[in-house]
Amino acid sequence: MSGDSGRGPDSSRRDARGRQRGAARVDGRGGRTASAPSQRRREADAARTAAFDVLRAVRETDSYANLVLPPLLRERRINGRDAGFATELAYGALRLQGRYDAIIEQCAARPVTAIDAPVLDVLRLGAHQLLGMRVPAHAAVSETVGLARQQVGAGAAQFVNAVLRAVSKEPLEVWLERIGDAADPAGDAPFERLAVVESHPVWVVRALREALVAHGRPADEIDALLRADNDAPRVTLVARPGLATADEVVADLPESRAGRWAPTAVVLDSGDPASLAAVRRGAVGVQDEGSQLTALALAEVPVEGRDERWLDLCAGPGGKAALLGALAGVRGARLVANEVQPHRARLVERALAALPDGAVEEVRVGDGRVVGEQEPAAYDRVLVDAPCTGLGALRRRPEARWRRSPADLQGLGELQRALLGSALQAVRVGGVVAYVTCSPHLVETQLVVKDAVRAAGRHGLEVEVLDAREPVRRLAPGIDLADRVDVQLWPHVHGTDAMHLTLLRRVG
Template sequence: MTGRRSVSDDPRSIAYDVLTAVSRDDAYANLVLPKLLRERGVSGRDAAFATELAYGASRARGTLDAIIASVAGRPVTGLDQPVADVLRLGAYQVLYTRVPAHAAVGTAVSLVRRAAGHRPAGFVNAVMRKIAARPLDAWLHKLTPADEVGALALKYAHPEWIVSAFRDALGGDKELPALLAADNTAPAVHLCARPGLIGRDELAAATGGRPGALSPYAVILPGGAPGDVAAVAGGRAHVQDEGSQVVALRLAEAPLDGPDARWLDLCAGPGGKAALLGSLAALRDARLDAVEVSAHRARLVEKAVAGLPVTVHEADGRTFGADGTYDRVLVDAPCTGLGALRRRPEARWRREPSDVPELAALQRSLLASAVRLTRPGGLIGYVTCSPHLDETRAIAEAAEGVEAAEAPVQLWPHRDGTDAMYLALLRRVA
């Protein structure tokens, strides 16, 4: 069927509305975009183009802002929100896509007219024409600072403090470009074939996916919507990054002397690891308690673990439970999420360096509580989806009453194809 497109279902308008929701309402691009596409009945190539523009411009914001500011002669934060977002979207189109410059300039002018009236149209037109006069490489060359971190931050569109944190965690510069590039690439969807409920090969055959290299339960999908997979709809598999599977499995499978029937997930929402641990618990005559402080997320855990030997508690993990009563305890701590930036296009620009010490204090308390709840000889898996050393090594090494049970694990998107998950496997000493 052919039909005339209205203004609101044009991919560029949708992308602009996503950028507006992100900058004005602190929304998440990956939640707003699918909703807008559904509401406006946009699919196929138009949906793919709207996605590329919305996610691409959100990811590249710092670099786009540097270029816009150099042309406008003032910081983008000093521009009105509609002008700033129209310019980001326009600059993204001319510098990162094959959209012809005249089309991108024309769209930017009509978008800003609709969003903010005629007054800023001349300014937007002039800035866009100047941006379109050079390719991206030339802009990067012109604006690149002398220092290595600043240069990588501009080229790969990451804040400098995050580039520095990655360099520290990698122990050098060598792999930084590959890591930063991996952050700018949308990840494949991974499924977890729930142990005892469906075989990994059966799930791979049913989905056209391939087995993961790191988790015996992982299937990497070639594309498509995981909600369409019958095993996911039927609760025999769930969507879960292979790295998340690996860290949960390392805790569940580490050798343990003595009883092994009481397991705990101290930070369970939305329930991915609780579902995997719960499936394993069912096969090993164990039970899992899953604790989550947020009511909404506790409900998500309940849904995720339906039918498994899991009890969900809506509670604060810092004060939960009786001392020394668990054999295996997972602390999948709230963190900056710097290891999963490829999943949330705008997240890198929203996080602040000051988030790290704030979260580190919570991480320390939750880990101390996990140690308190674990019996002597029992195991604790301290996990983050951030590789920031202040959230990983510093927290694990400062924990009291434990010793290392195995060498820590740090996964990386560019090496392992997973989120940058960290695991310290600790044993409670008497």
């Protein structure tokens, strides 16, 4: 990498306003401090370095931040407030990179594509500290310049210093107005404005607005939904029936409270869930409350006759399978957990390890699309937690919004239809299937169900779509649900991921 990271001949000497660099530093209130370059931070603290390493892993190896960061923090013994800082810094910079890139472009007077990737990651981290966290401006600039100097060199650090000083000149509200105006100068491109201000790709903004309307909610909720996607969610625990209760977990954890909807849910206000004994022994897991509701709703639907054999068709990584397995153990039923990928099947095995003997019949590796052919009418309850774009879990998967594209929908849609069709074959007459996605996109929800029910009819199966609101309301009295038989949860309404649930009964 060159010393000035590809910038012009004067870039290592002057900032965006043309002043000599190193002479002064903005303190975040418009004032200046007289710290000389030699007095500034020359290396980064552990939390900021960890956040930088996460962004690099996400960019360079297509890693997932939620899989990279926790072991990295443990390996480097970063805990407590420092761990919380690193988590918010990394996740926030990833979620809001579209917004920050637009601001950085204005301050750097060049497109972000002209900035070396590691330098851009440093700038995103600095922008988030300045505009998205309660870090004093002088500390955010100084510490981030130290990170740049340590990771990408002195020339790049000078460029970072200049850009972040420019960012610190204005509060977030001013920057949002500026980048919104730049995206929509004529005032006739509201999706483009929303996309840059709320840091979502334009196609995602359009798809989410369409999903709101199609699932019975006002179109003007799109602003609140996008903002909710950008909020860091609380960690939610699940108390697995027969192993723990929510009341017991709350009693054991002073910094926790009962969930809002699911009777099994506990919200953890602070702390590392991996440090909890109940989590380590498998009695309690980490699981979004909306995810819990979908699994609980499947078990809540009454079935006539036997209720002995349940199937999780796409069980990895095991959260819903563990909850279903725990419920099965309490009721004297047994669960078969099927997962197509061997490494995810091993995760399922670990998630189910604490369940009582007899609750789990088998964890197996297999293609869920052929289970219906191989085992027709063999199960009383079937969960299809289908692979999807994950547009309903953007707040938990900060990089997902930048990785997905409309092209993903076709292949996923074909897979979702095949899996639901297989489940309808695998369930017995009178049994129930839950079709679940962590995406509200119409192509992954309503259209999949419609096509799968039609295809089942062509194969001689009779399928009834049940009113999923009934079991959900029994589990979560007072929950706000649209006037539809399927259930669509929303971050801005329910405080959960945007989980979709359709319940179907095979009647012939």
